[in-house]
Amino acid sequence: MERLPVIAIFDIGKTNKKLFLFDEQYRIVWEKSEQFDEITDEDGDLCDDLNRLTNWITTLLTEVVALPDFLVKAVNVSAYGASLVYIDQTGQPLAPLYNYLKAYPDHLLNQLFSAYGGESTLTRQTASPSLGSLNSGLQLYRLKYEQPDLFNKLAFALHLPQYVSHVISGWAVSDLTSIGCHTMLWDFDRQAYHQWVTDEQLDTRLAPIVASDSARLTVLGDDSLQVGVGLHDSSSALIPYLSSFQEPFVLISTGTWCVSMNPFNSRPLTPEELQYDCLNFMHYKGQPVKAARLFAGYEHEQQVKRLAEHFNVPVSQYKQVAYNPTTIDQLRHQASQVTTEQDAKGNQLLSMKGSLFGQRNLADFVTYEEAYHQLILDIISQQLISTNLVLEGSPVKRIFVDGGFGKNPIYMNLLATAFPTIEVYAASVAQASALGAALAIHQHWNSYPLPGDCVELKKYTAHAVAH
Structure with a gap:
């Protein structure tokens, strides 16, 4: 029997983690959903269980590629934004997947705003209301000042959709749908990273930007498939x-x-x-x-x-x-x-x-x-x-x-x-x-x-x- 050509999509929400297979007419032909219990970070704040998520992605994809009825030709990811995964040179996570609702220290916020033109200027240029940890750029800024040893080991800070894609393809990239979404990283006037990001040298820890509709051919076992970069x-x-x-x-x-x-x-x-x-x-x-x-x-x-x-x-x-x-x-x-x-x-x-x-x-x-x-x-x-x-x-x-x-x-x-x-x-x-x-x-x-x-x-x- 001929295998049905499909694309596998990981859809990672705060509550539900799902995998869908779509056929060439974009009908859902197979799906699986899972809910994970949250764990806590070093401050006792709730966060997603990154190890469990990573294992679930790799195990499930291996299972799906082996299904006799389907031929998986491509994989892509949709995931919630405002969350960064910090990886080292080998691609291993260095820290928990901090929750975007985690309280943000006032002194760091004041330090940033006073150094770079004030809150109203910075929020307007980056099209980002001041939202604390929901501005993912501020999470990276915090890592630099609160955990400098860990920051020094950091190869890349990847937004969650790109991390999930990286787990599958090994391709570390950034995408504009994640960077451009209330992160405080992007200067919409200049269409580039904001000056504060380059002054603080955070851009050196952000993976190269590629087009959001990019994909890379990746070998998985005996199969090769196109892996997208993930989307917010x-x-x-x-x-x-x-x-x-x-x-x-x-x-x-x-x-x-x-x-x-x-x-x-x-x-x-x-x-x-x-x-x-x-x-x-x-x-x-x-x-x-x-x-x-x-x-x-x-x-x-x-x-x-x-x-x-x-x-x-x-x-x-x-x-x-x-x-x-x-x-x-x-x-x-x-x-x-x-x-x-x-x-x-x-x-x-x-x-x-x-x-x-x-x-x-x-x-x-x-x-x-x-x-x-x-x-x-x-x-x-x-x-x-x-x-x-x-x-x-x-x-x-x-x-x-x-x-x-x-x-x-x-x-x-x-x-x-x-x-x-x-x-x-x-x-x-x-x-x-x-x-x-x-x-x-x-x-x-x-x-x-x-x-x-x-x-x-x-x-x-x-x-x-x-x-």
Whole structure:
């Protein structure tokens, strides 16, 4: 029997580690998923288990290549960003895979900002809000000053997607989708590493940059296959949309974070946008993608637990709640909708930390359904601001929502109402970031044309409520 030609994609999330096999029409023909328990680093902070991850990748790939039904022609990686793996000259990791939520020392931050023109200048030039360890460049800076002995042994600091690729191919490289994503490393004005990176000689510890759609022929046992360099998962999730739609659009990718991405807006970031957690991603072809992040998936998760406890229902109860425009109309009339905080100049900013719902008294709501509608209303009031930041000044006709909120009828109906002049669609792409990583290296393994039907759409329109 002839073996089916496939591409293997490792999709490494914080929670789930997955391997998919896609056929030449980009259908998933095999998959495996694993969850690992976190371990702790030397400070007692939780982090991913790098040894276990590395062993899982090598073992599983060996198994898959030996499967009698499939011929693995290529491998690529999509993985979460903002995480660095420090390797020595032999390619062995030197330190734990530090968590991007690890607290960052204030004195190091102040030292960097005072040496290189201040926080507002540096964050604007690097299109990176100041996010502590979430700015992966700051993790490398920290290593240099806190662990100089280890820094001296360092051959390369690889972003996680490139580390996973390196485990398979032995090719140590950097890719722009990881470097260009809120790392504080890249100067978007000059399209090069920022001066602070070269002054601190961190660029000597960053592997050579190659195009994100590169691949290298690698021998694995008796087989040779093309291995891609890996992609940052948010940039990767955009690729199926870019290959399917030519008209300008915004994608709201929803998970723990709701990230609004506009690949058709390359205007420089303003200080106000940075205060609202706006940043630039890098498109896999090297173009800036204006993006704004909201921690709304996490907030939703916390608040539905609170609702379940208060109303004594299962945590998943919200999945049973249908959209009710009358309930929304009543809530809009009776409850304040936004919470504000002041910026450094005393201007009112909508608070994007948590949601107003966290401060609401649940006893004010008669039913679970009413309270849940209010939660989504509060999330949408922030989503509107977040998404508007990337819409401004670009000719967008459509908004696509993928991930969890795309399946939430209340969220989708309220979003359509919030953007009455733009077509709003729930978009589903099976495993968008994994599929994006497969499409990125299409020309290295697949002789068929790129598919134009990767994305399934469901349109939502604004509902007018009769008074």
